[in-house]
Amino acid sequence: MQKETLSALMDGETLDSEVVTALTHDADLQAEWAGYHLIRDTMRGDLPDVMHFDIASRVAEALAQEPVYIAPQAIPESQPEPKTWRDYGFVAKLRPWASQLTQIGMAACVSLAVIIGVQHYNTDGTESVVSGDASAFNTVPFMGSASPVSLDLKNGAGLAPQTRFDQERGARLNAIFQQYELDRRVHTDGQPEVKQTATPEQGRTSSQPQQ
Numbered sequence: 659m660q661k662e663t664l665s666a667l668m669d670g671e672t673l674d675s676e677v678v679t680a681l682t683h684d685a686d687l688q689a690e691w692a693g694y695h696l697i698r699d700t701m702r703g704d705l706p707d708v709m710h711f712d713i714a715s716r717v718a719e720a721l722a723q724e725p726v727y728i729a730p731q732a733i734p735e736s737q738p739e740p741k742t743w744r745d746y747g748f749v750a751k752l753r754p755w756a757s758q759l760t761q762i763g764m765a766a767c768v769s770l771a772v773i774i775g776v777q778h779y780n781t782d783g784t785e786s787v788v789s790g791d792a793s794a795f796n797t798v799p800f801m802g803s804a805s806p807v808s809l810d811l812k813n814g815a816g817l818a819p820q821t822r823f824d825q826e827r828g829a830r831l832n833a834i835f836q837q838y839e840l841d842r843r844v845h846t847d848g849q850p851e852v853k854q855t856a857t858p859e860q861g862r863t864s865s866q867p868q869q
Contacts (some may be wrong), residue, residue: 668694 664687666672681687699705 664690665694669696 663672663674664681667674667677667681668691681691693808
């Protein structure tokens with residue numbers, strides 16, 4: 659009934675004070691009144707070039723009627739823990755082998771160091787013994803006179819430590835050299851041959867030529 663009355667009021671067919679009062683206070687009637695005028699102007703072709711539409715209220719109303727969607731709570735994703743070398747099976751199997759190889763390598767290094775040290779020690783001892791033997795064989799000095807043969811076993815300066823067998827052998831060599839020197843002097847001077855066998859103890863303690 660209000661729409662018909664509102665349409666009659668717009669066409670000027672009636673003038674009802676109640677409708678006018680309701681139109682001034684009712685926003686819905688005002689919206690219908692504006693819509694009717696827009697329809698009439700469109701049908702007549704009286705629309706302006708630029709039209710101003712107040713759509714803010716309608717957008718706000720539409721948003722108010724829009725249902726609210728509540729997003730579900732995000733479920734945290736479980737991140738995988740990074741693996742270390744202890745977590746791999748083949749590494750655990752290789753660890754005993756690596757430990758054994760390390761021990762073998764250390765033992766080999768120690769053995770090599772011991773062998774090199776022993777060889778170096780033996781080389782120094784051999785050179786000292788050779789130098790001592792060479793000095794013992796030099797029985798004739800540069801002046802031409804004979805000198806006694808001696809092998810210094812008491813004073814071991816410059817020589818490597820010798821075993822008991824080496825000391826006895828040196829004593830026997832010293833005795834042989836002394837006997838040879840005595841025989842040579844006897845034949846050279848024309849004196850009767852005096853054979854004197856030097857014992858190892860005499861050769862070890864003798865340091866002066868016998869007249």
